[in-house]
Amino acid sequence: SWETILKKREGFRTAYDGFDVDRVAAYAEQDIERLLSDAGIIRNRLKVLAAIHNAQVIQQLRASHGSFAAWLDAHHPRSKADWVKLFKKTFRFTGGEITGEFLMSLGYLPGAHAADCPVHARLLTLSPPWLKASR
Structure with missing residues (x-):
């Protein structure tokens, strides 16, 4: 629920390095395990892997369009x-x-x-x- 997400917002911010796309995109298995053991966030493997994947996609969109905003504008x-x-x-x-x-x-x-x-x-x-x- 949104309420759960809002209550854990700061936990997510800390766990995911301030939502730095490049840092999240580079997460390896040790980071995945760290996230899955962090009670301050939602510990769902598929969602953790999705966050990493989505950060990697944003990097690809930056490379192909110059920025994520340019992709949105396109x-x-x-x-x-x-x-x-x-x-x-x-x-x-x-x-x-x-x-x-x-x-x-x-x-x-x-x-x-x-x-x-x-x-x-x-x-x-x-x-x-x-x-x-x-x-």
């Missing part, structure tokens, strides 16, 4: 359903909820705030990618 605009398909094809353990929340947090999908919300008005001043696609 696929923008898309509907949420199409983003989910792309993420499921590209990464591991990325379903609709994770993909949608991630892309809303970066501004590639609208929907995090209602149109009458003050935060929504502030977001509009930042020219998020979803706004550019709707023009």
Whole structure:
């Protein structure tokens, strides 16, 4: 559940070296064993391996597109359903909820705030990618 993830957020940050993509991508068996014995995170082998795999994929996307953001831009605009398909094809353990929340947090999908919300008005001043696609 999201509640479990939020409660363990700092544990994840520490266990995964501050989410440094290059460090996580280089994890070896000793790191996997360390993660699987860390009670501060969710200790699921498939999810641990997915985190390492996904970091390696981001490195590949950096090499092919110059950056992860450039890869996202190359696929923008898309509907949420199409983003989910792309993420499921590209990464591991990325379903609709994770993909949608991630892309809303970066501004590639609208929907995090209602149109009458003050935060929504502030977001509009930042020219998020979803706004550019709707023009």
